Amino acid sequence: MDTVPLHPVPPGRGSASNQASRYVEWDRTPADDGWTDEPPERRRTLVSPDAARAVITRNQSPDVPFECSINPYRGCEHGCAYCFARPTHAWLGLSPGLDFETRLSAKYGAADRLITELRHPGYRCSVIALGVNTDAYQPVERSLRITRGVLEVLESSHHPVIIITKGALIERDIDLLAAMAHENLVQVMVSLTTLNAPLARALEPRAASPVRRLEIIKTLSGAGVPVGALIAPVIPGLTDHELESLVASAADAGARNAGYSTLRLPLEVAPLFQAWLEAHQPDRAQRVMSLVRQLRGGRENDARFGHRMRGQGPIADLYRQRFALALKRHNMAPRSLDLDTGRFRPPQQPGDQLTLL
Numbered sequence: 001m002d003t004v005p006l007h008p009v010p011p012g013r014g015s016a017s018n019q020a021s022r023y024v025e026w027d028r029t030p031a032d033d034g035w036t037d038e039p040p041e042r043r044r045t046l047v048s049p050d051a052a053r054a055v056i057t058r059n060q061s062p063d064v065p066f067e068c069s070i071n072p073y074r075g076c077e078h079g080c081a082y083c084f085a086r087p088t089h090a091w092l093g094l095s096p097g098l099d100f101e102t103r104l105s106a107k108y109g110a111a112d113r114l115i116t117e118l119r120h121p122g123y124r125c126s127v128i129a130l131g132v133n134t135d136a137y138q139p140v141e142r143s144l145r146i147t148r149g150v151l152e153v154l155e156s157s158h159h160p161v162i163i164i165t166k167g168a169l170i171e172r173d174i175d176l177l178a179a180m181a182h183e184n185l186v187q188v189m190v191s192l193t194t195l196n197a198p199l200a201r202a203l204e205p206r207a208a209s210p211v212r213r214l215e216i217i218k219t220l221s222g223a224g225v226p227v228g229a230l231i232a233p234v235i236p237g238l239t240d241h242e243l244e245s246l247v248a249s250a251a252d253a254g255a256r257n258a259g260y261s262t263l264r265l266p267l268e269v270a271p272l273f274q275a276w277l278e279a280h281q282p283d284r285a286q287r288v289m290s291l292v293r294q295l296r297g298g299r300e301n302d303a304r305f306g307h308r309m310r311g312q313g314p315i316a317d318l319y320r321q322r323f324a325l326a327l328k329r330h331n332m333a334p335r336s337l338d339l340d341t342g343r344f345r346p347p348q349q350p351g352d353q354l355t356l357l
Contacts, residue, residue, distance in 0.1 A: 012205050013043060013079050013101050043102045045077055047140055050105035055113040055150075056128065063309050065337045066162065069129040070114070072146040074105035076134040078166065078207040081276040082233055085133045087267040096268040101206075104140060111149035115347045118157055125344035127160045127337050137167030139206060151176050157347040158185060160339035164230060166191040168208040168216055174223050181225045184340040189230040189259070190217050192246050194239045202280045214253040221254030228335060231260035234319060236291035237284055243319065244326045251330035259335030260323050261309045262295060262316065270300040291315065 050073075057069050075089055079101040086096035094103055107113075117123065130136050136147040154161050155176045163170065163186070170177075170188065180186040194200050195210045208216065220227040229250030234240050247258055265273055277285035289300070295311030296302040302311070310316050327334060 013098060043098060045102050047104045047106050050074055050107045052107060055107060055110045056117050062305050066127050066129040068126055069132045070150055071133045072107050072110050072136050072150060073134050075100050075103060077101060077138045077140060078135055078204055080204045082263055082273055084264045084266055084269060086269050097272055106144055106146060110146050111153050114150055114153045119346045125159060125341045127162055127339050130161050130163045131165055135165055135167050137165045137169040141169055148173055153347055155180050157345055158183060158343035160185045160341055162187045162337060164189045164191060166207040166213060168212050171219055177225045178223045183343055188220055188225055188227045191230045191232055192250060194242055195245060195249060214249055217250060217253035217255050227255055228257040229255045231258060233263040234260055235263045236295060237288040243322050247326035248330060251332055257333040257335050258327060262311045263292060264308060265301045
């Protein structure tokens with residue numbers, strides 16, 4: 001459903017729309033009250049407890065290189081206009097628009113629940129991806145420290161983990177990451193979208209700047225933490241010309257490998273992103289959406305496995321060739337998950353004691 005925002009995008013946010021969840025029986029209707037000079041509303045971030053019973057999520061998607069993931073938060077303050085996770089907020093009866101950025105849920109007991117799940121007799125160790133759906137190092141993590149708690153459990157139990165982030169706060173946890181790296185238990189992928197700072201500011205309003213993300217790669221690499229770059233999303237007609245320069249910059253900063261994915265616009269993300277284009281890139285909006293449809297078989301989105309991450313057709317083939325050549329030019333490896341699962345030991349609960357026989 002197309003939505004026309006009443007006011008400009010609120011400061012520091014990525015969406016101007018707060019359209020209702022597709023599961024509710026009501027909706028908001030824009031109305032013109034004549035106050036065209038009214039400033040945009042400043043939206044505070046509200047955090048509520050997440051009552052999920054399990055912290056480890058399992059998937060069977062052939063498009064991702066992991067079976068298990070942990071998302072300490074629902075919703076994401078980074079506010080990326082293109083975020084494929086926005087529709088998940090509709091399941092909570094909230095808007096994939098501004099609510100996704102401002103009404104978050106936090107798994108306060110994540111570390112304790114993780115201990116219970118890792119201690120289950122039937123648990124079998126496989127690489128856990130941390131912060132895939134929403135960023136584990138978004139701004140609220142600075143005070144809540146839920147991701148830190150999860151990482152402490154994984155480090156103490158020698159459990160392998162891959163982290164995907166665009167948040168500079170990950171540098172806080174270098175002590176844990178460096179210890180895990182020594183045992184081949186961690187890999188970090190820093191998400192890079194563009195090197196154009198003004199564009200990044202509008203596209204990903206509360207994420208780290210492009211220069212800061214390259215500094216993250218350099219810092220982690222210098223600490224001995226295996227770090228790569230995830231060029232994502234490649235946005236046709238907007239950021240795709242930067243593919244080679246993004247790979248080059250990541251390599252210069254110390255990234256060992258890289259991966260990429262093209263723009264995905266599932267469900268509510270399509271009208272939200274189109275509204276963002278009209279507001280921030282009006283001269284390119286039609287061309288960008290035309291190229292998106294060419295990548296997606298004439299549609300705005302293609303959810304099929306094997307197609308949703310990279311697209312199809314001549315443009316997708318060109319991206320693939322360009323990316324492969326960029327990796328070769330900079331002696332970088334494709335993204336992989338070669339971490340050690342054999343070191344895992346179930347964590348001890350507080351009060352557990354070793355019995356000497």
